[in-house]
Amino acid sequence: MTGLGNDFMRKVNLKDIEERVRQSPKGKFGRRMKEISIALGRDPESLDLRRRHPFDLALVRIPKGKTLCPYHSHSAESELYLVISGKGSVRDKDGSTMVTAGDAFLLYDPIQLLQFR
Numbered sequence: 001m002t003g004l005g006n007d008f009m010r011k012v013n014l015k016d017i018e019e020r021v022r023q024s025p026k027g028k029f030g031r032r033m034k035e036i037s038i039a040l041g042r043d044p045e046s047l048d049l050r051r052r053h054p055f056d057l058a059l060v061r062i063p064k065g066k067t068l069c070p071y072h073s074h075s076a077e078s079e080l081y082l083v084i085s086g087k088g089s090v091r092d093k094d095g096s097t098m099v100t101a102g103d104a105f106l107l108y109d110p111i112q113l114l115q116f117r
Contacts, residue, residue, distance in 0.1 A: 012039045014059060023066075030066035034059040062088065079107045 017039045023030040036057040043051040087100040
């Protein structure tokens with residue numbers, strides 16, 4: 001992380017963030033992820049909002065043929081997504097919606113059941 005001379009701004013470059021690979025035991029679910037918020041100093045255990053951050057930001061790649069996660073829901077979380085490349089689908093209670101590079105979508109709290117492919 002690069003200091004910018006004050007406590008109000010932090011900067012990091014994606015090329016400097018380690019990419020974590022996660023895969024379920026049977027290989028159905030998988031992702032490659034750069035945790036940007038963590039690289040910017042996020043401390044999820046802190047009660048100080050400047051250290052905890054009011055939101056999380058990550059760059060997530062879903063390998064071809066994988067699903068990001070099981071069909072699930074959140075009780076108190078909104079999520080914002082930007083598709084940078086490729087295409088996939090987002091499944092919710094009403095069915096599946098195709099997404100492609102350049103699409104942005106917001107899932108409001110409380111989020112209904114969802115899944116990404």
